[in-house]
Amino acid sequence: MTPSAAAALHAPRAERPVPxxxxxxxxxxxxxxxxxxxAAAVCEQCLGPLxxxxxxxxxxxxxxxxxxxxxxxxxxxxxxxxxxxxxLSLDTGFTPLLEAPALAKALGVRRAWVKNDAVSHPSLSFxxxxxxxxxxxxxxxxxxxxxxASTGNLANAVAAQAARAGLxxxxxxxxxxxVGKIVGTAVYGPNLVRVRGTxxxxxxxxxxxxxRFGWGIVNVNLRGYYGEGSKTMAFEIAEQLGWRLPxxxxxxxxxxxxLTKLDKxxxxxxxxxxxxxEHPRMYGAQASGCAPIVNLVExxxxxxxxxxxxxxxxxxxxxxxxxxxxxxxxxxxxxxGAAAVTDGELVEGIRLLARTTGVFTETxxxxxxxxxxxxxxxxxxxxxxxxxxxITGNGLKTxxxxxxxxxxxxxxxxxxxxxxxxxxxxx
Amino acid sequence: xxxxxxxxxxxxxxxxGQTVHQAKGATVGDVVADLATKYPELGTRLRDDKGQPxxxxxxxxxxxxxxxxxxxxxxxxxxxxxxxxxxxxxG
Numbered sequence: 128m129t130p131s132a133a134a135a136l137h138a139p140r141a142e143r144p145v146p147x148x149x150x151x152x153x154x155x156x157x158x159x160x161x162x163x164x165x166a167a168a169v170c171e172q173c174l175g176p177l178x179x180x181x182x183x184x185x186x187x188x189x190x191x192x193x194x195x196x197x198x199x200x201x202x203x204x205x206x207x208x209x210x211x212x213x214x215l216s217l218d219t220g221f222t223p224l225l226e227a228p229a230l231a232k233a234l235g236v237r238r239a240w241v242k243n244d245a246v247s248h249p250s251l252s253f254x255x256x257x258x259x260x261x262x263x264x265x266x267x268x269x270x271x272x273x274x275x276a277s278t279g280n281l282a283n284a285v286a287a288q289a290a291r292a293g294l295x296x297x298x299x300x301x302x303x304x305x306v307g308k309i310v311g312t313a314v315y316g317p318n319l320v321r322v323r324g325t326x327x328x329x330x331x332x333x334x335x336x337x338x339r340f341g342w343g344i345v346n347v348n349l350r351g352y353y354g355e356g357s358k359t360m361a362f363e364i365a366e367q368l369g370w371r372l373p374x375x376x377x378x379x380x381x382x383x384x385x386l387t388k389l390d391k392x393x394x395x396x397x398x399x400x401x402x403x404x405e406h407p408r409m410y411g412a413q414a415s416g417c418a419p420i421v422n423l424v425e426x427x428x429x430x431x432x433x434x435x436x437x438x439x440x441x442x443x444x445x446x447x448x449x450x451x452x453x454x455x456x457x458x459x460x461x462x463x464g465a466a467a468v469t470d471g472e473l474v475e476g477i478r479l480l481a482r483t484t485g486v487f488t489e490t491x492x493x494x495x496x497x498x499x500x501x502x503x504x505x506x507x508x509x510x511x512x513x514x515x516x517x518i519t520g521n522g523l524k525t526x527x528x529x530x531x532x533x534x535x536x537x538x539x540x541x542x543x544x545x546x547x548x549x550x551x552x553x554x
Numbered sequence: 555x556x557x558x559x560x561x562x563x564x565x566x567x568x569x570x571g572q573t574v575h576q577a578k579g580a581t582v583g584d585v586v587a588d589l590a591t592k593y594p595e596l597g598t599r600l601r602d603d604k605g606q607p608x609x610x611x612x613x614x615x616x617x618x619x620x621x622x623x624x625x626x627x628x629x630x631x632x633x634x635x636x637x638x639x640x641x642x643x644x645g
Contacts, residue, residue, distance in 0.1 A: 157610075169640040171564050174599055174611050176641075331614060334639045338563045338573075430609040433621050447619070449641035452609065 147266030151179035151208035153351050156453075166268050166343050168350040176449070177351040179208035187399050190370055200256055200359040206395055207359075208352050209263045215292045216259035220359055222247050224367035224515070229483035230496075231514070234503045238513045240373070241480070242364055244520065245488050250287045250311070251521035252280035252442075252489075253385065257356035258288050261345035264352035265294065270343040274298055276333035277346075278326050278381070278442045279308030280489075280520050285345060286315035297342060299329050304441060307524040325436060327447045346382075354384045354450075361392025364515050365402045372397075372404035375463065375508055377499045378517040379491040380411040380420045381443035383454030385519070390457035407515075408463035410507070411454055412498030414438035414490075418467035420451040424458050425465070439470045439528050440490040442520060464507050466498040473497050474532050477522060487522035493529075495519075555632045557585055561596075562638060568596040582613055583626030585636060600638065601626075610641040 150164035157175030168177055187205050188196075196202035200220030201213055223243045231239035244253040258281070265273050274297035275285045282298045289296035296317035300309070301324060313319050322329045330347070337344040345353045365372060372393060378386045390409050396402045413421045416438030419431050431451040436444035448454070458465055468476065473490055476497030481487050488496070495516055502508045522529065539545040561573045569575065570593060579585035583605070590597025602608055606626065613620045614637045620628045630636070 167564065169562070169564055171567065172599075174564070174608065174640050176610070327619070328617075331612075331637070331639050334562065335560075335637070433619060435622075447612070447641070449610070 147269065148212060148214055148263055149210040150264055150267045150352065151181060151210060153177040154180040164268065166265075166270065166337075166341070166348040168348050179351060179355055181206070181208075190366075190401060193366065193401075200259060200356065203359055203362045206355075206362065206392070207260055208355050209260065209267065213259075213263045214266055215262045216255075216288050219248055219255045219259040219288075221363060224364060225484060225486070227484045227516075230480065230516075233479060233483055234499055234508060234514070235510060236503060236508050236512045236514050237510065240364075240368070240513075240515045241484050241486055242360060242515055242517045243486055244360065245486055245492065245518050245522065249291070250280070250283040251524065252284060253357070253360060253517070253519040254280045254284035255288070256359050257281075257353045258284040258345060260356035261343070261349045261353035262288050262292055262294065264349050265343035265345075266292070268343065270341075271295060272297065272340070272342040273349075274333070274336070274342050274344045275346050276300075276326065276330040276344070277312075278444060279304050279312075279524065280442050281346060282312040282319070283308060283524075286312045286317040286319070289317060290315040297336070299333055299336070301326055301329055301441070305525050305527055307526065308442075311524060326441075326445055327433070327436075330445075330447075354388055357385045357388035358392030358395065360385075360517060361389045362396065365393065365396050368515075370402050372402050373407050373515045374405075374512040375410060375514045376407045376517065377410040377412060377495055377502070377514065379443050379495045379519055380413050380448070380451075380454055380465075381445045381491075382448045383411075383420055383450035383452075385517070386411050387450050387453040387457050389517070390461060406461055409458050409461040410463045410498070410502055411458055411465040412495045413443065413465070413467045414440040414473060414494050415467040415469050416440075417444045417446055419446060420448055420454050421465040421467045423451060423455045439525075440473055440494050442489060442491045442525075443494065464502060466501045466505075466507075468494055468497040468501060472501070474529055476500065477529050478532065480516075480518070481522070486518060488518045489520040489522050489525040490528050491520055492518040492522070555580055555585075555630050555634070557630050557632075557634045557636055559585060559589060559636045560638065562640060564640075565596060565599060565638070568599055569593045579630060581624075581626060582615055582620050582628045582630055582636060585630055586613075586626065612639050612641060613637075614639065 155170035198221035417436035473493035477493035
C-alpha cells in the first residue's frame, strides 16, 4: 500500500450532507460544557457523556394537545432532541400497556401492568424508540451511513429503520448471537459483521469505527440523541395510566441507559405538571451471570466493576455498562432497588409472563419478570403497590432459551378417539 | 518499554493534533505519565487528581481491559498497544 493510500485508510471520512431536521445542542453531563449539535457522544473537555440541552422556556403541550396527536413517540416531541418535524420512523411507539391481574396476584401486589414493547413497530423491541430518534439525528447531521454495536435487538431496529430510510447500515454483533436476531437483521440487507468476542469487544471496536469512518453509530457517537428515545416509554406509561404515576417500575438493565431515561422521563412529566403522584420507585433487573449494576447498587460507591458476561440473556449481557452508575443513582434516589436472577429463574419468568398475560417475551423480559418476583418475595415490592413491568423484547427472537423447558406436544393420528384419550389424560 | 498509544479523535486536540503516539513506561500508568509530561492538558483527561483512571475512560492493553488486570499498575510488554476508549454504551 502506498503512503497516500494508507493515509486515506486511516483518515476520518466526512460524508456529504443531506437536508434534515435541526437538532438540540449538547451539554456535558459531568462538566456542563456546551457543544453544538454533532455526531459526538463524549465531551472534549472531560470525556464525560453528552446529552441534549433543551430550551428551558420552550412551549410545552398540555394533556389534551398530546392526546390529539398521532400515536407515536413523536407526540412527545418537545422532550426529544429533534427540533421541528421529524422526517423518519414516524410511526414507532405507543405500544400497549396491558393490565395484568393474574400476574399481580402471582407477585402479590395490588395491580400490575405490562408495558409491551414486545410488539414495538417495526422490529419488536424497545430499541425501535431510540433508533427512531437516532436516525432523525443522523439525517439532521447529514450522515448517509449509520450503524451500531448490538446484542441483537438494536441490530434488528437499525437494520429495519435504515432500510426504510434508504440509509446504508453497518451493524456489528457478537459472533454467537441467537439465530433469530441474526436473521432478523440480515433480512433487511445491511452490512452485518459478526465479531469474535463479547458485546464489550464489539462496542470497543465500534468506538474506533465511528472515529475512523465518520459514520453515525447510533449507540456510540449518536448516543446523546439516541438515549432520549427511551424516555418515551415513561411518557406512554404515564399517559396510558391516565396521566398518573405507578408506585414502582421494573426494567431490565444492560448499559443502564433505559432505566436512567425512564427515571428522567418521569421527572420531566412531573416538572411539566402533566402527572399526578409521587415519582415511582425504580427497580433494575439483571441476570446474575452479568450483574455489574446490581452489584454497584448493593455494594455502594460510584465506579462499576466490569464483569465477563455468562448468561443466556444475551440482549442485556453488557459487562461494562456506560450508564451503570447513573442507573444505580436513579435507583437509590427513587428509593427503589435491584435484583439479579439466574438463567433458570429467567426462563421461569418468561413462562410466568406468558401464562398470566399472554405475552411472549425474550430473555431480558424473563429477567424482568423473575426479578419482580424476587423483589416481591423480599418485600421490596409491597402488597399495596401498583407496578409496571417494562417488557422490552419479543420471545420469538430467543426461542432457544425457553424451548428446552417446554414439554413436547403429543403427535396423534387424525382420529377423534385419540383426542378423547388426550382429554381424559389431561384431567 | 516503548509502546503505541491510540487516542480517540476527541482527545487529539489535547495531544498535538495526533491520535497515535509512541510513549515509554514499565506500566500503563507510567506510559500515561510519559505522555502527560509531553501534553499536560491530555494528562488531566486521562487520569484524576489521584493519578487513577476515570471510571468513564477505558484503557485496553493489547485488546484486554486493564480493569481486569492491575489497572494502571498493569505491566506493559515492549511493543504493546494501548487503546483509550470512552465508556461503553448499551446494545
